[in-house]
Amino acid sequence: MIVSTLFLSLLLTFLSCVQSEVVLTQPEAETGRPAGSLKLTCKTSGFDLSSSYMHWVRQVPGQGLEWLVYYYTSSSNNYAPAIYASKDTSKNIFTLDMGNLKIKDTAIYSCAMQWSGYFDYWGQGTMVTVTSETPSPPKLYGLVSSCQEHNTSSEIFGCLVVDYSTDVTKVTWKKGVELIRTGLKTYPSVRNKKGTDTLSSQLTLPESAVDCPSKIYCEVQHSGSQKSKEMSCLDCTWIANYEDDNSIIWTTASNFITLFFLSIFYSAAVTLVKVK
The missing domain is CATH 2.60.40.10 (Immunoglobulins)
Known part of the structure; x- marks a missing residue:
């Protein structure tokens, strides 16, 4: 009993370690044109892609999640042949190829990995925009x-x-x-x-x-x-030099002004004495 409990504990620890390493990475956004095609990628790490059930799911803005396709060793999906999935196990990449694009295909597309009967791990999602407008550069x-x-x-x-x-x-x-x-x-x-x-x-x-x-x-x-x-970063040393130079200028100016008013006061005083 103790051995079984210990084995189960070690197994759960191992599985949790494996699961914590699973990462699915997707590009942030892609743009397609009506009647054109688009390939979405999902870079995987932390598990064996070749022996894992993988899925693609999308969410049209304002609507719920929509399952598109799963892939293990062959593809099964709702939209063949317009949409199909594949695995490149040499590069650990799970892909979704989309053909004959329509404006209504604008959505967030997410890859997901099925671990224990559910979609346990998800990519961050790729925002796909299908538009006939000529892209305006920023x-x-x-x-x-x-x-x-x-x-x-x-x-x-x-x-x-x-x-x-x-x-x-x-x-x-x-x-x-x-x-x-x-x-x-x-x-x-x-x-x-x-x-x-x-x-x-x-x-x-x-x-x-x-x-x-x-x-x-x-x-x-x-x-x-x-x-x-x-x-380029700013060289702010000039401010210190500017402030130092200003300090000298203002000190000199204030001294000059003080001497100027003292000279006027002195001249007035001398004139007043002579008058008396």
Whole structure:
């Protein structure tokens, strides 16, 4: 009995460790055109893809979840041949191929892994937009914390992505050619009256990591193309020098003004004595 209990405990511990390593990674957004095709990817890790039941599920905005397809060793789905799934076990990628796209296919598409009879693990979902509009590329504006707001412990960079149509796939930051992975915060997009979107992304770097000679880049992927905005940290040492110079100037000026008024007072006093 003790041995059985110990074995069961070890088995549950092992399974929980295996489960905690499961990761399903999807791109944030993809754009397709009516009657066109699109391939969605789901990068997997932490389990054996070849022997796992995998699913694709979608959710149209304002509606509930809709199951599309499962795949183990062969595909079975509701929409063949327009939609079908496949596994690339050499790269640990689960894919969904969609053909003859329609506007109504606009939805969030999520991959899921079936572990114990349920959809236990999910990808974060890919927002698929099917549109006949010609994608409008974004305008990029760089923002750097001003010297008046300069914090000696950090430097803040902002990237404003303005007036784009269809979803931005990804916003990334680089220092030179090196990808930055920490200190990032990207805010949800907002749609304006013109029907275009705007979003912003923020990067906070410790002052020791800024290294002013290096350039900071905000890069945006949009409808298969990429745009980049270059930024530089501000050299705020001029403020200290400016303040020191101003201090000297104002001290000299105040001394001069004091002497000027003293000379006037002295001249008036001498004139008054002579008159008397």
